[in-house]
Amino acid sequence: MSNILDSIEVGESTMNRREAWKYAEEILLQVSRTFALNINVLKGKLHKSILLAYLYLRIADTVEDDPDMKASEKEVILGKFAEIFKTEKLPDESIAAFEQALPESWRKSEHPYMNLCLHTHVVVPLLREMPETYAAPVRAVTIEMCHGMAKFALRQEAALSSGWFTLESVADLDEYCYYVAGIVGKLLTNLFAADTCLIGESRKAEMQKLDVSFGLALQVANIVKDCVEDSGRRVCFVPEEICRRHGFAHSYEMFAVPAEAGARADFDKRRAAVMGELVQKAWGHLNDAIAYTKLVPNIKMRTRLFCLWPLFMAAENMKLIGDGSSLFASEKKVKITRDTVKRIVKQTTLHFYSDSWIEKSYAKLKSEAQTL
Template structure:
């Protein structure tokens, strides 16, 4: 009896000590978590909307993972750095995330060379890299490994593609797949690891989810590439595949916004169709998440629906000249949110809604959009 009583008291004390330790950790993290929330609002309209839908305990690592990726993107997007300088800074940042270098030095040194042309929110994010890493260090080993792996693959991959970036485009569809993987597919893999860590029932579906996660990321990234084509073109970059453009008879050197170019428009429509097929895989991924995990489903569904609506706008006006012409409206986003929350528990209704949503998109018959 005495042993049992002592054991019970010990258990209670350990539990209370663990609670106190957690409260102290959360108190120490409060400024860093507050910055994370502010920064998400400043650097991403889409993820600032979707991440709060995730359950507590998953929201924090996903938000942190996005900011880590945003720092890597900031390095890639700087218009004044050479590709070799970008590669060096990507390596430096990977070392920070992996714990091999101090975030304070990275923040200080990279902020000093970051172009003033970069958005204010991204410059603030770089200056506060130590706060981002403080949150990263609070996660369990599985979560930290997932974040570090993603940043390492993304950083080295983006540096490689920056070296060959030009208006000539990527070599072929396989190269486009590789580019989409390093900037988005690997993010899907990271998110899947975080989802499974949070929801153990997904373990039995891990292999299928990881495979579909890559296509999920590819569908979203292809949508962004198509929407932002002329913006990238103005800065001397083209991420479309040369083999597909050539098959449609597109003279890449003669491309210019606003011209009547049926060949280029047909090439865009074929890529829209390919992106739509990837988004079908994204829906299958989402339906593997248990129905009662509505926040996790909404996180995925909102991204899918906004991508489908963007592809529809591109398909409706393939001669668009600016990204703003095919960007979806705030009213459309509100309708996406409403529909998702209405349907997110029903696999059958979600499949039906997706079929209706993609109906206006071109389909491929023998390599040509129908």
């Protein structure tokens, strides 16, 4: 597990505060290039608090996603991780108890996710340096996400034992998305408000009406984009109630293509209609997320860019997906190109301050998606 530390010329036995931050910055690039782009546009305490929050949530997610652990084991380990954050002291003994509970096989892994988990003792103490107005929201969101992930890990294991993991209702989908993304929106409002006096109580209250939807926008867009890939592990987040409206008894039937050519056209039409409903749900949350971003004071360039980049990337992906039928038209995953990412970064950097530009550019994207 020393390879990442060696690459940044940091020896674990002599790691000091500066080197610990260097490790945190380096491991971020290895566990998420996409979010690293957004996080690294920020500066100062806001950058540090969101960086740490992302790493803590990645640790929890790594435990929840492990294919070899039983759900009951995940529940215990996630509980130990949550225990660390129940006091601002972030006790060293609680950190050690969490690391000791991790699977022995992870200690032999070269994967950055496992490396991060086994260096919880490096990244968690950094939160002690942050003012309480920044640290408290990070602790709260980590605890809440751990509890939510444990709940869905148990539910997923029970479902997979009989075939597929599915969600019955749109409410179930919203609950899942809340725990993995919606609460991040709540975190951001608290951190944005901590970072500037320009977000007073009234503006913060308006942001809080939209912040969960901000998180859901990105998560639902990802669920749409990744639905075919998820089906490969017998997981489908498309609610069963939507599928039944279009003639599928279960969501996983969308991936069982009929052999008869005559039945294929109707099948494709019904499947596109299902995904079309989810696409519209994603657009609805994106509408809220754009409104949320405009509540960020327009002199806060970096904070606005942090929000605008993933939102416009998600909107561009939704444009490519159209009514949903393109998701099944090719084995190649639907996603935007690097050139599109560069264009988003360039244009938003030039126009971040203009609410009218944001509104018009987003409306144009949405309109183009509906005409494809």
